[in-house]
Amino acid sequence: MRRTATGMLLLMAMIFIATGRYLGVHPAMGYLHAFAEAAMVGGLADWFAVTALFRRPLGLPIPHTAIIPQNKDRIADTMAGFLRDNFLTPAVVARRMRLMNLAHAVGSYLAEPDKRGQSRVRAGAGELLVEVLQSLDPERLGNQVRGALASGLERLPVAPLLGRMMEAMIADGRHRPLIDSIIRWAGLVLEDNEEMVRDIIHQRANALLRFTGLDERLANSVLDGLYKLLAEVLVDPEHPLRAKVEEGLHNLARDLREDPAMQEKVEGMKRELLANPAVADWWQGVWERLRQSFIAMLRGEDGPGSDALSGLVGSFSELGGALRDDPRLQHQVNRFARRTAVGIASRYGDQIVQLVSETVKRWDAETVTARIEGAVGRDLQFIRMNGTLVGGLVGVTIHGASTLAG
Known part of the structure; x- marks a missing residue:
């Protein structure tokens, strides 16, 4: 021109x-x-x-x-004053918001499909997230997420947290099913390894016991005694062995919460675990599977998360339909939005104006x-x-x- x-x-x-x-x-x-x-x-x-x-x-x-x-600085002040007087005063904001049916606009956007007949939430926000996830370097993104988690775990004192969790679990009795599961697991392990236990007893028995065949009876007695002990501990909530286990759990929870030596030991184990390359490789695989699953879910492909996403999209569509068709709900939402906007203008209007003025002056x-x-x-x-x-x-x-x- x-x-x-x-x-x-x-x-x-x-x-x-x-x-x-x-x-x-x-x-x-x-x-x-x-x-x-x-x-x-x-x-x-x-x-x-x-x-x-x-x-x-x-x-x-x-x-x-x-x-x-x-006159750059004067122009900056004039622009800021114009913005304050014409846009950011509570009366102006309230008047402009009163003329808007924000709830109906949002409801129509959520409820009505786009030109291709797809949900706007899935087609808009979902595709945007897919593009972001695909554009970023998967390995670098995974390393950044892992680094953030590791940094947070390094600063987090794990031992007192574990101690308080154990105490809460014991106080509510939620440790008892765990003890029962451990007892059952021990019984199954013993059953799967009976031959190994018998071989150990045979090898430790002397020649006389083996000659008379008492080693086999001894092995049967040991196995029967172990099975009987596990069964008694499992069915008797007041069994002394179970009480010993609970006492040990109480002591461990107290040490985790109060004993500096125990806390330092747990922190050392945590640092070694975080520094282990195998943990990094494991996390990278987990993150990549999560990323691919999330992309497939957002695209609506068949997968374990597609039903959840469809349900979420359907919920947004139902909410949009309610906002679009219910005048009373529109009135409430619009009133809330208007009060929020007026509150922002009242509290932060001067700061916004100052930001504009200082930005132009810089x-x-x-x-x-x-x-x-x-x-x-x-x-x-x-x-x-x-x-x-x-x-x-x-x-x-x-x-x-x-x-x-x-």
């Missing part, structure tokens, strides 16, 4: 020079000459006015030029000039073009009037 306006000015100059040599050829040449002359004056005047807003014309130190760079003069000129420069070039044409028309009018008067 700047080149177009300058081209018009140069065209007027060429017409002015050309017609000046042939004024006596025809009376129309006088009108054309006057049009070009006045158009040059109008175009140059508007060029000066537009240029003076942003810089000094031809670099000359003419007063009241480069207006925007010279810009250098060239940045302010470039941004404002980029926003309105096209229209300002139209001013130059209009000034050229209007100046030419005024020149023709004056020339015609003087010709008629003469």
Whole structure:
């Protein structure tokens, strides 16, 4: 647009020079000459006015030029004041919010499908998350997540937390099913390894016991005694062995919570575990499976999470339908949104205005000039073009009037 306006000015100059040599050829040449002359004056005047807003014309130190760079701070305060007076006062916010049916707009967006018939939640937010997950480097992202978890675990004192969890579990009696499961597991392990126990007893028995066959009876007695012990502990909540186990759990919980030596031992085990490369490899595999599952779920592919996502999308659609069709719900949501917006304007309006003002003030003069000129420069070039044409028309009018008067 700047080149177009300058081209018009140069065209007027060429017409002015050309017609000046042939004024006596025809009376129309006088009108054309006057049009070009006045158009040059109008175009140059508007060029000066537009240029003076942003810089000094031809670099000359003419007063009241480069207006925007010279008054950057005042412009920043004026912009901030305009924003505060017209947008961020509670009365203005409340009036504008009262004219909006925000709940209906949100409800329509959630309830109505897009052009392809898909849910806007799935098609919009879901696809955005998919693009984000696919654009990021999986290994780097996994390492960052692992690093964040490791950093959080390093700062977290694990031992007291485990102690309090154990105490709460014991106080509620939730440890008893765990003890029962351990007893059953021990019984199954013993059953699966009977031959190994028998071999150990046979090997430890002396030759006389083996010669008389008492080693086999001894092995049977040992196994029967172990099975009987496990059965008694399992069915008797007051069994002494179970009491010993519970006492040990109480002592462990107390040591985890109060004993510095135990806490340091647990912290050392935690640090060794976090530093183990096998843990890092395991986490990387877990993270990659989670990432792929999440992408498949967001795309609606068949998988363990697709039903959950469909249910979530359906819930959003139902909520959108209620917001779109229920006037009472709309009234409540709109009132809440209006009060929230008014509260934000009241509490943070001055801070927002100050942020705008300080941001503009921190810009250098060239940045302010470039941004404002980029926003309105096209229209300002139209001013130059209009000034050229209007100046030419005024020149023709004056020339015609003087010709008629003469």
